[in-house]
Amino acid sequence: MPKTLAEMLGSPMLAVATGLGGVMGLLSFNALFCIYLERKISAWIQRRMGPMEVGFHGMLQTVADMVKLLGKQLITPKGIDKPLYHLAPLVVFAPVVAGTSLMAFSGSFALHHIDLGLVLVFTFGGFAVLGIFMAGWGSNNKYALLGAMRSVAQNISYEIPLLLSALSVVMLTTSMGRTVTVGDETVAVQGLNLFHITMVQMDRNVWFIVLQPVAAILFFIAVLAETNRAPFDIPEAESELVAGFHTEYSGMRFALFFFGEYSNMLIGCMVATTLFFGGWSGPLLPGPVWFFLKSYALMAVMMWVRWTYPRLRFDQLMRFCWMVMIPLSIVNLLVTAFFLKVF
Amino acid sequence: MAYLGRILHGFKTLLTGLRITGRESMRKPVTLTYPHVEPKLTGAYRSAIKLIRFEEMDSHDCVACLACEQICPSFCIKIDGGKIEGIKKKRATLFEMDFALCSLCGLCIDVCPTDTLEYSRLYDEAGYDRDWNMDLLEEFRDFEPTFIEQQREREEKEAAAKAAKKAAAAKAKAEADAKKAAEAEKAGGDAPKSGDAPKSGEAPKSGDAPKSGEGSAS
Numbered sequence: 001m002p003k004t005l006a007e008m009l010g011s012p013m014l015a016v017a018t019g020l021g022g023v024m025g026l027l028s029f030n031a032l033f034c035i036y037l038e039r040k041i042s043a044w045i046q047r048r049m050g051p052m053e054v055g056f057h058g059m060l061q062t063v064a065d066m067v068k069l070l071g072k073q074l075i076t077p078k079g080i081d082k083p084l085y086h087l088a089p090l091v092v093f094a095p096v097v098a099g100t101s102l103m104a105f106s107g108s109f110a111l112h113h114i115d116l117g118l119v120l121v122f123t124f125g126g127f128a129v130l131g132i133f134m135a136g137w138g139s140n141n142k143y144a145l146l147g148a149m150r151s152v153a154q155n156i157s158y159e160i161p162l163l164l165s166a167l168s169v170v171m172l173t174t175s176m177g178r179t180v181t182v183g184d185e186t187v188a189v190q191g192l193n194l195f196h197i198t199m200v201q202m203d204r205n206v207w208f209i210v211l212q213p214v215a216a217i218l219f220f221i222a223v224l225a226e227t228n229r230a231p232f233d234i235p236e237a238e239s240e241l242v243a244g245f246h247t248e249y250s251g252m253r254f255a256l257f258f259f260g261e262y263s264n265m266l267i268g269c270m271v272a273t274t275l276f277f278g279g280w281s282g283p284l285l286p287g288p289v290w291f292f293l294k295s296y297a298l299m300a301v302m303m304w305v306r307w308t309y310p311r312l313r314f315d316q317l318m319r320f321c322w323m324v325m326i327p328l329s330i331v332n333l334l335v336t337a338f339f340l341k342v343f
Numbered sequence: 344m345a346y347l348g349r350i351l352h353g354f355k356t357l358l359t360g361l362r363i364t365g366r367e368s369m370r371k372p373v374t375l376t377y378p379h380v381e382p383k384l385t386g387a388y389r390s391a392i393k394l395i396r397f398e399e400m401d402s403h404d405c406v407a408c409l410a411c412e413q414i415c416p417s418f419c420i421k422i423d424g425g426k427i428e429g430i431k432k433k434r435a436t437l438f439e440m441d442f443a444l445c446s447l448c449g450l451c452i453d454v455c456p457t458d459t460l461e462y463s464r465l466y467d468e469a470g471y472d473r474d475w476n477m478d479l480l481e482e483f484r485d486f487e488p489t490f491i492e493q494q495r496e497r498e499e500k501e502a503a504a505k506a507a508k509k510a511a512a513a514k515a516k517a518e519a520d521a522k523k524a525a526e527a528e529k530a531g532g533d534a535p536k537s538g539d540a541p542k543s544g545e546a547p548k549s550g551d552a553p554k555s556g557e558g559s560a561s
Contacts, residue, residue: 044368052376217354308364309357324350 002110002195019111023100031262032062034299041303072251077140080248084138089249089256092131096263099124103270104194105291106280107202117194118170121271122163125226128264129155132228132235132245135257139248147244150314151235154225157321158232162222164329165215168336169208169275173200175340194271198279209276214332216276218325220298223268225321227261230306234314269298384464389447392440393463394479400497402483402490404459405435411451411460419444420451430494434487435480442468443475 006015036051036059043050051058076085099121101111114120129152136148174191180199181187189196201207209216225232236244246257273279273294280287282294312320375382394403407424419442424435452460483490 041368043372045364047367047370047372047374049372049374049376304361304364304368308360328350 002104002106002108002113004110004113008109015111019101020097023097023111027097027100027259027263027266030266031259032066034262034265035062035065035258037296037300038303038306041300042307045304045307066255069251069255074253075248075250077248079140081138081140084134085248086138088131088135088138089253089260090131091134092128092260093256093263095124095127095131096260096267099267100263100270102194103267104198104274104279105270106287107195107198108287110195113193113195115190115193118166118192118197118271121194121267122159122166125264125267126155126159128226128260131260135249136245139245141248143241143243144245144247147235147241147247150241151228151245154228154232154234154317154321157318158222158225158325161218161321161325161329162226164326164333165212165219165222166271166275168212168215168329168333169197171333171336171340172208172211173197176200176204194274194279198274198281201278202281207276207278212276212332212336214328215336216272218329218332219272219275220301221325223265223272224302224305225317227264227268229261229265229302231309231312232317233306233311234317265299265302266295269295269302272298382466384466388464388466389449389462390465391442391445391447391463391468391477392451392460392479394438394483395459395461396483397459400490400494402486403435403480404457405438406433406457407435408433408456410454410456414450414454416448416450417441417444417446427491430491431498432494434491438479439476440479441474442477443470443473 004015005019006012009015009018039058039061040050042048051061054061054064102114102117102121102124104110104117132151132155133148136144136146136151139145170191173196174189178189179186180189180196180203187196187199189200191197197208224230228235235241236246238244241247246254249257270291273291277294277298279294280291282290285293394405396402397404405422405424407422409422412420412422419440421437421439421441422435423437425433427434447462449462452462
């Protein structure tokens with residue numbers, strides 16, 4: 001069983017401080033790295049070179065951008081709903097930190113070890129919608145409000161296939177083995193425990209993407225929609241809505257939204273890694289390395305997707321969700337349940 | 344079934360899209376890292392005019408005829424110059440072009456009698472004033488006194504060669520005349536036509552020899 005940070009350090013307060021620091025460090029690095037990666041991947045796809053000037057092959061470009069954002073004036077528009085406007089970036093960013101700390105990135109070490117980890121991750125994921133809507137409503141700007149409304153409609157719709165496809169994996173986990181033997185101890189499997197999901201995959205020597213390919217694809221598409229990534233980036237469609245919900249935000253407030261988006265991507269990819277790609281399992285390299293390798297490979301695919309497809313129209317987006325994603329995920333769930341019951 | 348078929352078809356087209364972008368991302372970028380590398384200009388590239396540096400005189404050959412100044416539809420060329428003391432050749436002492444006005448029509452290049460104008464290969468010039476005067480003589484200015492000195496020498500040599508040629512021609516003519524006179528004396532005024540023929544054949548021969556010798560020496 002993974003040891004939690006509190007057990008290792010012996011003091012909950014110390015564990016909170018260290019864990020928070022670690023997660024913030026990881027997310028900051030992730031945002032900087034992902035922006036760089038995104039620019040590079042978009043450049044390669046369009047046969048450009050991307051940032052090349054700042055640092056070796058432009059590696060310090062995002063650091064320079066961050067310094068620029070830190071130095072920017074924070075513009076507060078007139079007529080805003082002050083508490084909502086000021087709270088929104090935090091509401092977007094804080095759940096992300098909490099969500100990241102639940103991840104099962106190693107078999108021997110965890111920040112938290114909760115049996116309902118998967119549920120909690122999705123709960124925190126749902127907060128992002130709230131933050132985005134607060135930003136859109138509080139900004140007193142029609143574009144921001146339109147973007148926020150689109151975001152809410154989209155996120156709530158796509159949460160259904162997201163949860164349903166995750167649910168089929170949970171069903172699979174619980175019925176594939178009541179217990180898992182790790183080392184010399186036997187663990188009773190909880191289907192919603194992220195660590196247990198990985199352990200079952202390791203125990204059976206199979207990644208769930210092999211058993212649940214449809215669920216994996218649906219999950220990935222739903223994650224794209226949940227994180228407002230292209231081709232589902234309608235909430236911030238810059239050709240129609242200026243910048244969507246963060247139109248009125250500048251400087252570090254805007255940067256927090258950006259942080260939130262990239263962190264949400266990371267969480268989505270980490271959850272997908274856990275559910276479908278065997279989590280930290282892998283030969284030779286230590287667990288966390290495999291975990292992050294897989295996560296960032298998925299991240300690269302997300303960027304690849306973004307720079308390949310054009311943005312959907314809103315009705316296309318909703319039709320795709322309600323006519324394709326949700327029926328397919330329900331059918332997938334029923335088929336999974338049927339097979340689990342019969343065999 | 345049609346429903347599932349459409350989904351499958353859509354999925355297939357999505358994968359096709361990913362394959363295309365994936366393939367493109369593996370290819371070499373076409374970016375020109377501009378300040379670090381020089382762009383490849385086409386042969387017909389036109390930029391501000393410049394004066395050609397001729398090898399045999401190591402300078403331009405603008406004789407300040409003002410043909411380009413007069414033909415320029417944008418009135419962007421300003422030339423001053425003329426006779427220089429010490430040499431026969433006319434020279435430009437001022438050749439300015441306002442590149443802000445120039446439309447790169449190339450009439451000046453066509454009209455130049457000494458063919459000393461051509462398009463330059465400048466591609467990243469910038470003007471910082473409303474009138475953007477380019478001094479076309481700038482690169483030649485330091486060399487101009489030396490050029491005048493050399494030109495004087497060249498002209499002197501040329502004059503000497505000419506004089507030598509003239510002298511040789513005169514000499515040949517004198518010789519021919521003498522011969523003719525002698526022949527006439529011998530023949531006693533008979534057959535003046537046959538006496539003319541060797542004269543006209545000899546004269547250019549004797550005139551050629553010193554001329555070509557001078558040419559190779561200079």
